[in-house]
Amino acid sequence: MNFWVELLISVLLILGGVFVLVGSIGLIRLKDLYVRLHAPTKATTLGLGGILLGSMVYMSHQHGYLTIHELLITLFLVITAPVTAHILAKVAMHHEVPMMKRTRNAEHVSTARKQQAPGDTKDQD
Amino acid sequence: MLEWSMIAVGVMLCVALFLNLWRLLIGPHVVDRILALDTMYINSIALILLYGMYNGTQLYFEAALLIAMLGFVSSVAFGKYLLRGDIIE
Numbered sequence: 668m669n670f671w672v673e674l675l676i677s678v679l680l681i682l683g684g685v686f687v688l689v690g691s692i693g694l695i696r697l698k699d700l701y702v703r704l705h706a707p708t709k710a711t712t713l714g715l716g717g718i719l720l721g722s723m724v725y726m727s728h729q730h731g732y733l734t735i736h737e738l739l740i741t742l743f744l745v746i747t748a749p750v751t752a753h754i755l756a757k758v759a760m761h762h763e764v765p766m767m768k769r770t771r772n773a774e775h776v777s778t779a780r781k782q783q784a785p786g787d788t789k790d791q792d
Numbered sequence: 793m794l795e796w797s798m799i800a801v802g803v804m805l806c807v808a809l810f811l812n813l814w815r816l817l818i819g820p821h822v823v824d825r826i827l828a829l830d831t832m833y834i835n836s837i838a839l840i841l842l843y844g845m846y847n848g849t850q851l852y853f854e855a856a857l858l859i860a861m862l863g864f865v866s867s868v869a870f871g872k873y874l875l876r877g878d879i880i881e
Contacts, residue, residue, distance in 0.1 A: 681797055758871050
């Protein structure tokens with residue numbers, strides 16, 4: 668295999684692996700759930716993107732034609748990771764998971780829990 | 793060089809999976825455990841793709857795609873259950 672192709676694949680793979688590891692270290696190190704939600708949902712998506720790009724380059728070089736079906740997983744994860752993070756944050760807010768002491772605007776959480784969806788007038792009378 | 797970097801990335805991914813497992817075990821609230829499980833899904837996709845690259849085959853791609861879809865659906869189902877008390881209303 669060509670040296671420069673090998674170098675490119677190695678750099679992409681190691682970049683991806685470092686991002687995944689940083690996301691998991693953030694999951695352990697950070698203080699409360701709302702902060703902890705930040706680390707894996709961003710870092711692992713980026714890290715997996717690096718590993719998938721490396722895999723794409725490797726498979727394209729090995730087979731001699733361009734293979735882009737790894738982009739399918741990247742597209743799927745880029746669409747679904749924010750949805751998962753949003754649902755988990757909503758669950759945490761409604762279950763009143765405790766926050767850090769110096770969280771700003773924490774008093775708005777109780778207001779937000781009382782809010783209804785627009786057009787939902789079932790319980791208002 | 794490529795083989796060594798693949799092994800190094802595999803070690804990094806395994807360490808990341810163990811850290812996620814630790815959070816899954818100690819997580820103070822159930823939402824922490826769901827978040828750790830979702831992260832474990834994503835990291836195992838990366839590990840399976842890396843194993844497919846190491847063997848030079850594309851057979852593992854479909855497995856990775858399946859795990860990605862199942863991970864998303866299961867995380868959303870856990871979230872909906874905790875939020876509404878039911879998954880499909």
